[in-house]
Amino acid sequence: QVQLVESGGGLVQAGGSLRLSCAASGGTFRTTIMGWFRQAPGKEREFVATIGWSGALRYYGDSVKGRFTISRDNAKNTVYLQMNSLKSEDTAVYYCAAEPGVVGRLPQNAAGYDYWGQGTQVTVSS
Numbered sequence: 447q448v449q450l451v452e453s454g455g456g457l458v459q460a461g462g463s464l465r466l467s468c469a470a471s472g473g474t475f476r477t478t479i480m481g482w483f484r485q486a487p488g489k490e491r492e493f494v495a496t497i498g499w500s501g502a503l504r505y506y507g508d509s510v511k512g513r514f515t516i517s518r519d520n521a522k523n524t525v526y527l528q529m530n531s532l533k534s535e536d537t538a539v540y541y542c543a544a545e546p547g548v549v550g551r552l553p554q555n556a557a558g559y560d561y562w563g564q565g566t567q568v569t570v571s572s
Contacts, residue, residue, distance in 0.1 A: 448473040448561040450542045455566030458532055462570075466527040468542030468563055479545040479552055480518060480525040481559055484538035484568075494540070495527060496552040505552055509535075534572040539565040 454466040470478065481496040493507045495516035504516055515528040525542065543559035553559060 448478070448544045448546060450544055450561060450563035452540065452542045452563045452566040455540060455568045457569045457571065460532060460534055460570055460572045462532050463528070463530045464532065464568060466529070466540055466542075466566060466568075468525045468527075470523045470525070470542075470544060473544070473546050473561075475523040476520045477547055479548055479559075480516075481543040481545070481553065482516060482525075482527045483541045483543060483556060484536075485541070485565075486538040489538075491541070491556050492538075493554045493556070496554060497525065498552055503552060505554060507554075529568070532568075532570045534570050536568060537570050538568060540568050541565045 449471045452468045458464050482494040483491050484494050485491045495506045497504045497516045501518050513531045518525045542563040544561040545559045
């Protein structure tokens with residue numbers, strides 16, 4: 447069983463930056479694919495980014511490419527999401543997700559992940 451705890455959300459002005467963290471426990475982090483998703487009120491959960499075991503492979507959703515960066519520290523069992531040039535449309539609850547032990551293509555949809563954090567609110571004011 448994998449437990450995930452997100453932190454780092456908050457209120458920021460448009461154009462600003464935030465860094466989200468997700469601490470994992472209960473599994474073998476170094477062989478776990480990690481992802482970030484977000485969900486705004488009234489909308490479906492949206493893929494933001496995913497990262498492979500070593501960090502060499504990363505994929506991003508089209509709406510965040512060039513602005514957000516996903517990274518991981520396997521020694522700390524933590525994945526990060528650096529968010530720059532934030533826009534009001536980035537306002538959402540951000541969720542960390544984990545898929546342990548999978549080899550191959552990184553999932554870019556919510557169904558590809560078995561474990562989820564509780565979410566952290568990010569609000570961007572315009």
